[in-house]
Amino acid sequence: MLFNEEIQRVFKSDSWKKVNKKLIGKMLSEYMYEKMIQPNILSEEGENIEYSLQVSESKHYHYIAQKRLFDSFDVKWTTIYIVENDGRKEADSAIELLVDLQDVIGMSSETAGHLIKEMNSTLIADAHLLEKEAKRSDELIHEDYASLEGYMTGHPWITYNKGRIGFGYDDYLAFAPEQQKEIQLSWIAVHKDLASFQSVEGLDYEALIASELSEEERIRFDVKVKQHGSEPSQYYYMPVHEWQWKNTLVQNFPEELAIGRIIPLGKGEDRYLPQQSIRTFVNITNKDKHHVKLPMSILNTLVYRGLPSERTVIAPKVTEFIKGMAEKDHFLKEECRVILPGENASMNVNHPYYTQLKEAPYQYLEMLGTIWRESIYTYLEEGEQAITLAALLYEDHHHKPYVESLIDQSGLSTEEWMEQFFKVVMEPLLHYLYQYGTVFSPHGQNTIVVLKDAKPHRLAIKDFVDDVNISDQDFPELQGLSSEFKAVLRTEAPEGLTQFIFTGLFICHLRYLSNLLKNNGLMEEETFWSLLADAILNYQSRFPQLEERFKLFDFFKPELTKLCLNRNRMVDYGYSDDDDRPHASEFGKVTNALAAFQLNRTVGSN
Template sequence: MMEADLLEKEHPLLHRAEQLVFCDLINALLQENLAGLLDRARIERTWPGPAAHECSELGEGEQYLRLPLGDERSLVVRVKAAPFIQPYKLSRLPAVLVDQRANSVQELTPISFMQRFADALSAVERQASMPNLQDFQQELRDSIRHTALSMQASTSLEQSEQKSDDAALLQAERFSAMRDRPFHPTSRAKRGWSDEDYRTYSAEYGRAFGLDWLAVRRDYVQASTAQDVADFILDEAEKARLRQAAREAGIDEQRYLLMPVHPWQTDHVLPAFYREELAQRICVPVVRGLGAFRPTSSVRALVPAGRQRYHVKVPIGIYSLGALRLLPPRYLYNGAKGQQLLVSVAEKDERLRQRLRLCDETNWWGYHDAAADPFADKPGHLACLIREYPADLLRDDAVQLIPMSGLAVVDPQGKNPVFAAWLRARYGEDAGVAEVLQLFREICHMLIDTSLRLFCYGIMPEIHGQNVLLIVRDHQTTGLLLRDHDTIRLHLPWLAAAGLQEPAYRIKPGTPNSLINETPEKLLSYFQTLGVQVNLYAIADALMTAYAIEEAAFWRVIMSVVRESLGEEGLPEQARDVWKTQLLEADTWPIRLLLTPLLQRTDSGGGSMPAGVGSTSNPLRQLEAADE
């Protein structure tokens, strides 16, 4: 009943979803100062429209941000000055178009707001700053719809949490997906999926589905191992069924490798990309819907029923965060090399050896045509990776693995049940603000101290919340578990100074190589953007809502922990100086641009996420100034 109702335009979930997307959109526009928005706009306390309109009233600290469009028309939103990261934030909706000549006010949607904003630019400015506007507007539509579907799933998620045999990790993964990439207005858009696809294959709904299996001629396979994929993710009965189906399809397993394929990929991608290979029996369909798998927050990584230790990651030819969800073999190769480097550095460093654990991602298989372009999208549409979680952590009843992204979400009641359960277990039912901040400090310590140790060796993993899991033993944070090692960024002089071997990354010619950083400052920027702003600040943002704590309190914790980290023994002076200067003393910090690269994209982009870097005032310097 409810699923059918969501198809109606006036469904309340669609309205709530639109508001959520709209808030993220306006705040991102303000943070990035897209197309000089803040330079063009005026901050005023005078309402330019009819006196009777609801926007004619300002609350405490509110002002109007008015963007003149010409002909006495303006875009108007209410904002408040923001103390950190960006100068202003949206205080509340609606966003409106005010026409002073007609004495009228029109409420806008995210799509119409972007169109009005674009119309205010000259043709040259519009082409320079948002040539991809039309596609971005469609992505906003998809995001609103998929956000509504995600909200719809939250009810079933709450019920399943109360009576579930699921592993706690899978429950946390489902909850993480409710927000996806923090602060990103189109993060929930899975472009290419219908409503029913979203319900079937997204993590929020938690539905189990079988994988399809394709036999691929071994001379068209590139692999890191001679093992069979099925041994990791199928039980004995399922493997027997697979072998029987292979025999019936005329498959000789000495000549063919059996590979799992996402069912959406079978229906929508393989017939187009692998038409010739299917016709020539280079690739042969074997069986559909085998096993029972449920998606994690990354969508591509799937958990087999009853086998929590091994996750299988498969490509899906949909767009998310502006990139195709592919698995190019070079990424799989780079991930194995990145993992090998992390193992090597942990062997050198006692502190890292004590608290840094890794998922094993060295077993992978991918389609490979020696006569074709290895950097084309095609190989990335047919591949798989096994992600093995440390068995000792999964066996230990005293250990809980918490994806940091699961702490950066609030449910429809404005709470975070993952954090709340941990807080109660640690401090009891009477835990208050002091305990919330103490637990946040513990989280910060583990991430910041570990990141600094790695930075000293010229290494920075991609430490946003989806890639980092807290190892919590008896309700105390004891370490970090890292996954997704294909983007381990490096500063080679420090790597060499530590006697560590440079991984021979495979990089597509002609593309920016963000894995190798010429300066330590550039390497550290990934900690500032992904580690602090996308990870720790997103957690703080959720806890601000859940516990009504002011933002400055969380920045004080972050600054305190950064300062304490400088007291670690054995830190190289050069690394300590860069850490201190860039984090505590510099006037500005880098920020990760969300909208600018999406709007400026002029091609499909393939499997690479559109990326860009801007700058903002140093939040730790701002905190010092505010506290003086």
């Protein structure tokens, strides 16, 4: 029987219970934050609050939770149990909780059914991670950037964070980042009438392909094209993922294959490791070569993981736009020394028929393309080490946080380390926002902290094509942008632009880091958030001429719109196959803890 060895090793009763209990704790925490559930308080003792969540007339979930700033909750997963018909039992099935919550939350049966599948996939991945022979945090702090990604546990907020609809178990074992399996990318030739190639100034197609493929590979591919009776000069060569080829491309481009407008070429020689996004790959054979981003039409954490055609086409122009700002800005270039791995080249192939449909489901417009992004390794100097922000939320199997090991290694106190961290991370992000009306989505995968001697040293930001947004205000710094450019990059009103940092970084990442530090006795919440407030205010005091923009993009409002990720899938969007990617749901307001810290500092200075 297939996979019997893996199933025997991973699918164990104790492990399955543990990953379920931890996911139940996460579900209760996040659904309370998003106000999808509103349990009753039974008792309070110090920080511990005992809650009861009624899911039917005879069934309640009981648990202990602690309140956190930003209207958040930390549910203690070891305390959860079920009271049903006056009996008590373990709460050890996340799927049971999901089904129990269908009427409470108001999920359709279609949504709940698909979510069961996503939750089970998430639990299977969590069980694999639990059984993985993981290194201790003290060892992992020396791990290479590409392989470190294989230890990560997924999106900290979304409860179905490894749903990966479209993957079979064989695909999971072969392609999931936590499996850390090196792969070889397949290549195809696409006729130039069908495909487009774009690049930054000074880089053409021939130069790119010569840097990515050896001469022997190029000769081998040329021979394949000629065997089809075609001329290689009429084609572009582009990599595709094996999963995409066998599950999406053959089925959706059979006519192009039949008439030779797409020609399969075989596998390339280089080996790659998948990163947390699943569709981005680091070249392990030669780490200086580009990182490659490919579409994979699986549904994971809200969206199909394709490459939107209009953004793929404009990617190199966005790179020139973003890098051009830094190149002319002394603060970004010389003081922050921000790293911007550029999306130097892209290819896009529009489907000849789906593109003619009115309001075609977006997944069918994102099936075939490639983005070549500069390798982070080409920017690292002697003694520097790159890690994604996501790594800072990792705890090893012995419950030691990765960030604690870094702090120990650095010789700094926790407060000194975090003060340096906030300075390194916030200054470039704030400067782009305030000075240029331009914002990234600085979540855990896109934001890279470059360490030196285990201390935060400088910042790298990636993924421009999906996550760069610009202000709708009439800023001189944004004048001269083409209508094509503005049509593709999202323009946002002031609070909308602010939200990319407030929700994308503070809510989506930092509130988990703060909770991790508090639970491990490393730092109190109030200290953590006051250091962040100080970093913002210190930047503002450095650039008083931007005062009007500080008011426009205000991180110190008492409340901001609450954006919700789980609610989007579970209540608002479901599993619709619309013509646009789903966006975070807006629901109510979130109390902004930074407002109090700004007030305290202002009062203290008077």
